[in-house]
Amino acid sequence: MHSKRYFIQKNKECNAMQFLVIVTSLFAPFLAVKSDSSIYGSWEPVIPRSDGGAVGQSLGMQTVHSVLLPSGKVLMTSGSSWRNLGPVEFYPDFPNPKAGRGIWNKDQDPFHNSKLDEYYQLVNNAGVYDPKENTFYRISHPTPVDDPLVKDHFAPNDLFCTGHQHLPDGNILFAGGTQYYYPYRTGHRATYIFDWKKELNITWSTVDWRLIPEPLAENPWIFSGFMERGRWYTSLVPLLDGRLALFGGYVGFDVGYPEMYQFETNSLVEFFDPSLFETNNTQAAWTAVDVKASPNGPFTSLINQPFQPTPGVNCDDRCKLDNQYDVFKLYPENYLLDDGRIFMTREGDWVSMRTSDTAHMRRTNRTYFVTIKETKITFKPGPSRLDEATSYGTSFLDPNSQSIMILGGQPTSSGTFLYQQKENYYAGGRGSRKLEQFHLSSEHWTIDRNFLDEDRTMHSALILPTRQVLIINGANYDFYGPIFYPILLTPRYNDQNAFIGYRKQRMNVGVQPRLYHNTAILLPDGRIWISGGNSARATVRNTIIPQQQTNITQQPKPNLDSVDLDMYFIDDGPLGRHQKGMLGVPTEIWAAEIFSPPYLFIDGNRRASIRDIQLLTPPKAYNYKSVIHEKTYYLLKSNKNYNIILDGLPMRCGKSIASLVMIKLPSNTHGWDGGQKFVELPYTVVPSNAINNGTGQIHLRTPNAQTANIPPAFYMLFYVDCKGKPSEAQMVRFDDRAQEL
Numbered sequence: 194m195h196s197k198r199y200f201i202q203k204n205k206e207c208n209a210m211q212f213l214v215i216v217t218s219l220f221a222p223f224l225a226v227k228s229d230s231s232i233y234g235s236w237e238p239v240i241p242r243s244d245g246g247a248v249g250q251s252l253g254m255q256t257v258h259s260v261l262l263p264s265g266k267v268l269m270t271s272g273s274s275w276r277n278l279g280p281v282e283f284y285p286d287f288p289n290p291k292a293g294r295g296i297w298n299k300d301q302d303p304f305h306n307s308k309l310d311e312y313y314q315l316v317n318n319a320g321v322y323d324p325k326e327n328t329f330y331r332i333s334h335p336t337p338v339d340d341p342l343v344k345d346h347f348a349p350n351d352l353f354c355t356g357h358q359h360l361p362d363g364n365i366l367f368a369g370g371t372q373y374y375y376p377y378r379t380g381h382r383a384t385y386i387f388d389w390k391k392e393l394n395i396t397w398s399t400v401d402w403r404l405i406p407e408p409l410a411e412n413p414w415i416f417s418g419f420m421e422r423g424r425w426y427t428s429l430v431p432l433l434d435g436r437l438a439l440f441g442g443y444v445g446f447d448v449g450y451p452e453m454y455q456f457e458t459n460s461l462v463e464f465f466d467p468s469l470f471e472t473n474n475t476q477a478a479w480t481a482v483d484v485k486a487s488p489n490g491p492f493t494s495l496i497n498q499p500f501q502p503t504p505g506v507n508c509d510d511r512c513k514l515d516n517q518y519d520v521f522k523l524y525p526e527n528y529l530l531d532d533g534r535i536f537m538t539r540e541g542d543w544v545s546m547r548t549s550d551t552a553h554m555r556r557t558n559r560t561y562f563v564t565i566k567e568t569k570i571t572f573k574p575g576p577s578r579l580d581e582a583t584s585y586g587t588s589f590l591d592p593n594s595q596s597i598m599i600l601g602g603q604p605t606s607s608g609t610f611l612y613q614q615k616e617n618y619y620a621g622g623r624g625s626r627k628l629e630q631f632h633l634s635s636e637h638w639t640i641d642r643n644f645l646d647e648d649r650t651m652h653s654a655l656i657l658p659t660r661q662v663l664i665i666n667g668a669n670y671d672f673y674g675p676i677f678y679p680i681l682l683t684p685r686y687n688d689q690n691a692f693i694g695y696r697k698q699r700m701n702v703g704v705q706p707r708l709y710h711n712t713a714i715l716l717p718d719g720r721i722w723i724s725g726g727n728s729a730r731a732t733v734r735n736t737i738i739p740q741q742q743t744n745i746t747q748q749p750k751p752n753l754d755s756v757d758l759d760m761y762f763i764d765d766g767p768l769g770r771h772q773k774g775m776l777g778v779p780t781e782i783w784a785a786e787i788f789s790p791p792y793l794f795i796d797g798n799r800r801a802s803i804r805d806i807q808l809l810t811p812p813k814a815y816n817y818k819s820v821i822h823e824k825t826y827y828l829l830k831s832n833k834n835y836n837i838i839l840d841g842l843p844m845r846c847g848k849s850i851a852s853l854v855m856i857k858l859p860s861n862t863h864g865w866d867g868g869q870k871f872v873e874l875p876y877t878v879v880p881s882n883a884i885n886n887g888t889g890q891i892h893l894r895t896p897n898a899q900t901a902n903i904p905p906a907f908y909m910l911f912y913v914d915c916k917g918k919p920s921e922a923q924m925v926r927f928d929d930r931a932q933e934l
């Protein structure tokens with residue numbers, strides 16, 4: 194758990210960077226003493242048990258998408274990871290290399306049925322980590338289904354840059370992802386449900402993850418229908434009625450639509466209603482609404498007149514017209530407000546690399562309110578942001594200030610070149626230090642341009658059970674200048690107990706550089722899972738299709754040499770080789786780390802736990818408690834009374850800061866956890882059973898989910914004790930419609 198042990202572990206992937214950090218840490222005592230875990234937190238490397246798919250600390254895969262399952266495990270997917278398929282031109286072998294074309298080129302007909310095996314090898318990057326058992330198993334990627342619109346072809350289902358969000362039953366909906374990389378990045382239409390209970394039934398150690406699963410084999414992935422059009426970078430907003438609403442993303446080359454132009458954004462809002470889902474009628478759950486002509490919406494808000502396309506970009510008349518208007522962002526950071534409207538902050542993605550002159554990146558400070566009644570969608574303009582929306586500023590709905598906070602992010606730019614060792618390195622777009630806040634009650638924005646210590650982009654902001662917020666990962670630029678220290682924001686209060694702002698504290702440094710495509714999520718034990726990172730584009734050296742293998746007792750290890758990680762960007766696209774990315778950073782980071790926030794070091798090993806939850810005097814009893822694979826889960830409903838039995842409480846406290854909170858399960862990609870949502874649950878101490886010898890009971894009257902804005906879903910329920918140390922989370926499903934878990 195402590196840094197000493199850490200440095201003994203050799204990380205195959207990142208010796209040079211580790212060396213830097215060791216040197217820094219040797220000098221650290223002279224700079225500032227930053228070792229006390231109870232103040233600065235503590236890091237540990239993740240070295241999974243050897244019987245899974247990991248090789249030492251290397252997971253053997255990039256992890257662009259991370260989701261917490263109700264079982265407490267972390268599901269990671271990456272799909273094809275925007276790698277290139279060799280041969281690729283590199284500097285200095287080629288003085289003027291051509292940019293790689295990514296893996297799926299439209300002119301090579303990559304989705305023909307005859308190419309399915311090769312396709313599967315290239316997209317097959319998925320794994321599950323169990324923090325309790327310290328196991329990491331590679332798991333199958335979803336199997337493509339037949340394309341109903343193109344004879345003899347399968348429907349692409351690459352999970353790279355897919356959108357994901359939990360359904361009320363804890364399963365996860367994955368929507369879209371990469372269709373082609375060339376002639377440009379486009380989205381596919383396929384969607385899949387990941388079934389977390391099925392995952393628990395599979396003994397992954399005996400599964401050869403390299404093979405397409407047999408049709409009748411246990412498989413956690415369920416095909417869940419096609420969206421109307423492709424989506425590359427979509428976000429999903431959970432609604433109070435259990436539906437998910439999908440926004441944004443580039444369309445694909447979609448049959449039945451005019452040929453897409455480059456950077457064409459999907460103007461449909463789509464709904465997935467899990468209560469209508471049937472495996473033999475996968476379209477039943479889907480409804481699409483085109484908002485292209487909706488008044489006051491982004492697609493009818495003129496921002497960019499006249500529009501001059503970038504020479505060389507496929508921009509026909511439709512493209513020129515559309516680019517005069519605003520548009521949905523990529524991975525738009527949208528929030529369901531208490532009054533039922535969805536607020537579109539306009540933060541999201543539009544990174545530097547996509548056009549060298551930024552002409553197609555919308556410059557806008559507009560925001561929008563969206564009202565959804567069944568499938569009727571209306572827009573109202575929101576207050577303008579005080580600065581143009583950035584890319585990859587991370588955001589969260591702050592329970593302390595009652596605002597949406599947007600931190601850091603890249604102002605629209607074509608990126609920065611750095612001159613080092615006689616070569617031009619491409620660093621990407623530079624981040625910023627700003628905090629922009631949308632205040633929910635007054636509906637206005639404020640800005641602090643120097644909130645962060647240094648420019649940051651590609652980071653996440655995670656709400657912790659203690660109402661603290663951890664800003665973690667990221668870098669000065671998307672592809673350069675990693676920032677190794679998290680910042681812990683701790684709320685400050687005045688004498689009347691009103692929130693008056695945050696105390697900022699730098700935490701101890703991690704080891705791995707977490708550039709573009711990193712993820713960070715809160716685990717049920719209160720620690721933070723951190724993985725992934727991209728400094729440039731890797732190259733696939735070979736695609737050997739493994740032979741059918743049966744009766745294995747241990748997972749085959751990934752071939753770590755099948756992907757070339759030693760390269761860097763010399764330009765906005767072209768690659769150089771014979772050196773790990775800039776300043777020794779590998780192209781993809783395959784090692785994971787875990788950060789323990791300071792709260793875990795309160796009172797040594799003592800830790801409160803939620804021993805049981807009891808439904809009281811039920812007028813209408815329901816099956817509120819289930820055991821699944823030896824773990825207990827509770828189903829909570831609105832306006833009901835529960836007693837919660839606690840153990841491991843401190844014997845004595847000064848001023849009590851105890852609380853009971855729920856945090857929705859995380860779902861993180863591209864520097865934003867769009868899953869997390871913090872709900873504080875007021876409670877009373879049960880007097881007849883006052884806290885006694887470390888045990889106690891509290892009484893919870895649950896709020897009304899509709900008025901308290903609690904979408905039906907799984908949440909981590911934490912009891913934070915009077916000293917400020919959170920219990921491990923009890924997984925609960927808060928859902929008024931469910932009859933059982």
Ligand SMILES: *[C@@H]1O[C@H](CO)[C@@H](O)[C@H](O)[C@H]1NC(C)=O
Binds near residue numbers: 388390391394
């Ligand atoms: C898991 O296995 C159990 C026992 O065989 C079975 O009852 C259950 O339906 C399975 N769950 C899923 C989701 O397949």
Ligand SMILES: *[C@@H]1O[C@H](CO)[C@@H](O)[C@H](O)[C@H]1NC(C)=O
Binds near residue numbers: 577578579
């Ligand atoms: C929009 O952002 C620009 C650039 O920062 C700023 O100059 C302008 O005042 C903003 N507009 C509004 C309406 O806030």
Ligand SMILES: *[C@@H]1O[C@H](CO)[C@@H](O)[C@H](O)[C@H]1NC(C)=O
Binds near residue numbers: 744
């Ligand atoms: C599976 O492998 C074990 C150990 O190698 C062997 O004893 C057993 O016969 C094999 N079973 C099958 C069905 O091949």
Ligand SMILES: *[C@@H]1O[C@H](CO)[C@@H](O)[C@H](O)[C@H]1NC(C)=O
Binds near residue numbers: 886
């Ligand atoms: C208090 O708890 C400790 C540890 O569980 C136990 O040994 C002790 O007997 C308890 N004392 C009382 C008075 O219940």
